Amino acid sequence: MKNYQLAAKDLETFFERILSSNLKLVAPVSTTQHIANLKSKTQILFKEIPTKEDIKKIISDTYTDMSAKEVFFPQSEPVIEYTHKKGGAVDIKDVEPTLKETVLFGSRPCDAFGFSLLEKLFSWDYDDPFFLKRRDKTTVISMGCTSPLESCFCTSVGLSPMSNIGSDILFTPVDNGERYLIEVVTPRGEKLIETINGAVTSTTTRQSIFTDGNTLVQNKNILEGKVKEQMKRKEDFKDISDILKDKFDDSQLESETYRCLGCGVCSMVCPTCHCFDIVDEGESSHGYRMKNWDSCSFALFTKHGGGHNPRDLQFKRCRQRYMHKLHYYREKFADALCVGCGRCVRACPVNLDIYSVVYNLKKAYANKKKDNKDNDNV
Amino acid sequence: MCSMNSTSTDKTELKNIYRPMLMKIISIADETKDTRTLRLEFSDQKEKDAFNFKAGQFGLYSAFGHGEAVFCISSSPSKKGYIECTFKKVGKVTVALRNLDIGDTVGFRGPYGNNFPIDNLKGKNLLFIGGGIGLAPLRSLIDNVLDLRSEFSNITILCGARSVSDFIYKGQIREWESRSDLKLVKTVDALTSPAEETEWKASNGRVGLIPKILADINPSANNTYAIVCGPPIMIKFTLQELEKLNFSRDKVITTLENRMKCGFGKCGRCNIGPIYICKEGPVFTAEELKNLPQSDF
């Protein structure tokens, strides 16, 4: 696929052209509510950029509080509509997911990898049309990371701050942020570049804003190496699946997660947590069947109607979360269900930290292996 | 393990996998004071014709406006044109389903999950062991087997309940009792009155927990499959007893149930260890269960 470059000053034009091509644009913005001098806490979230005037609100190179998974898998969405008729009959109608061609801008390489992980789940024998149709209509443009956060650990799960898996296009700020290297990853990405080149705006007419980017690839590679070097958290997660396989009833996992309070913050901010609930919402005569985000941390998540709860204690629920992400998913779909974005680490109110849990388990396992070896020698 | 068929299909043609089929309640049977069986018939002729399932599979049944609940299909696949489900009143959806009447509409998604390996059972002796409402998935298989009676060897049904009134399918149990081509043993945990005792004993009923009665009747493991379903605690002790009776674990079959929402491996709650009951179950051999983390049941 091709490489282009874009001058940083032309980024706004790029966004304008997306809007003038009649595409829906979703990008990170700061969302502070102001009413009469009262403000809420500032958050950075993915939001639709409806008009040209809103473009200046976009924060192009940032870390969002919530992941972008909701672009494909919203917190809450109707899946069918029902209407009660006279005589006990019911009418049902499919609900079509909104299917406007969309450009998702500003997700991170970790987020984008997350989309590809979710796609495996949502197409596991039964194709979930809601996720898959939206993914199919969306061009994902990720922004490579030049200054990862303290809690980031994408290299632990085999990614890099500038990897392109799951993205259609990858932007990387190079030359001190003066320009972007634009790597086109998929045909869908190439199609967007063509569309944008052809788009007419008030200021530019059918003039390409991109130039050849091949000369920047070398710069990116050097930068990528530097940024990886800067990252503090580098423990490789590769063998954690095999370790966890034998650790189901290990007391260390229990003590590592003892402080968990059982809220669902980690699941909600996670780009790959996919558990959901199905509930009916509406009036007695008419309503919708909803698919809502859920969390394996919640006590009721697995509780049987009859009262039995297979995961009756919080540590069992924590164990499920870690096992699912780091072991079960890998067995089924070849990859772990964690992309190293660190959102759960930043958001957990009791600072439960998946990276350090893995780190400690690995250390303990390495020591145990060493001890066994020592014993063998005796 | 996973099929990536979505990469090749046209996404706009994807069907809504959350859309239930509409069914009408054609009869209602109260099994106990809180357990009911609904017989359901497809509203749509095309869906009716296309529908097929195997004993052991389950579905999601919905009362619109209240939600979905998961039950096995308790009728036999050899009985065409309708399906049955048997459920206990425990929460919002089951209460709502009970409030529906004959002629009312129920949603159904399914069939989901794997099934009892009926072909492997042919030519074998079959020992069915069902406790409480756990008799429901067994009934689908028992009726299926009885409709093909000549293809199987000796059949024994051991069924139990907490009390005489807690038996489901009372009429059907009487029917099975009257047959000469199978042996039926029934037991209750306890009897509630002397009158009940007299009547129970007169009908050859026994008293005692299922694992104990199983030891008493001492079935031969030779050329025999045991198919077990009931509450988790009953399954646990029954499997232990079968082991004592020299049943090999790959000839002991059980069916599990966990809380489910989707039925097809996406909502994330029914797994025991790495196994999704909805997709890789609900039917397992005791051998398969042995490899799953026991503290996750």
Next chain:
Amino acid sequence: MTTNSNQSNQNANINYNDLQSEIRHLAKDLLESKKVRIVIGYGSGPLNSKPVPVFITDANDVDRLVYNEFCFNNLSIYLTKAEIKAKAPWAIVVKGCDARSVIGLVVENQIKRDDVFTIGVSCNGVKLEGNTLSKCDTCAVKNPSNINVNKVIGNIKTASSTSASTLDKELEQLNKMSAEERFQFWKNEFDRCIRCYGCRQICPHCFCNNCIAEKSAPQWISTTPGSRGNFAWNAIRAFHLVGRCVECMECSRACPMGIRLDLLNHYLAQEVRDSYNFVAGMDLEQKPPLTTYNLKDNQDFIK
């Protein structure tokens, strides 16, 4: 939620090493003498600015206990968790604000006073992401000697605040709004709710075994994230905490969507103070006003 005040300079006067070693000594004594079975305190976390709750059961492990200006968690939440409850008697490291929660739990019969040994640490404000929490502005229990704790550690002269706190100023703004504006403000806040229940799970006073948000027969609160259910959930939780909330503001800290629960709690606490002259968690003998009946209760609101 946070203010950059010059309190951080004052914090430099606190010798955290001294506090920490005193906590360790006391914890060791308590465990060795078998006065308690478990010490709930702060330990060092994987990220430096975020200590983590730790549970010490062996006197040899007390060096895992740390104390510094980032110890923002209200650890009393753990006293209501089944796994910990089973391990009474406990010792717990509390700041003044957290000690109020312990008192609240005793007053509401969730724990027995004799089961818990409170190690009350003097505190001049805790920091989150570099900023002192706004709840610390007007804290009246910086030195917990004026409320019920078993042992006070450190000695801070409680400086009574001279100016209105950020929260008070914001509350003033809120009260100046028209009813429509106020409704819009809260609707916008609650609309962001993602129903992670972080607020409930971290709240020491949300101790119901069966939360109203999880009742389904009948279902009082829609579980779907959306205006209707979110408003019901947040409003009902707030009402349930009236006169019981000690304003530790842990819910506000836990909320990943930044919903102004601190403002909501502060508003309700002020209402209770004005109407009943009651402040939650200050006195072992006083029940929350809405859980008791008194002939002399203010009845002006009945119209």
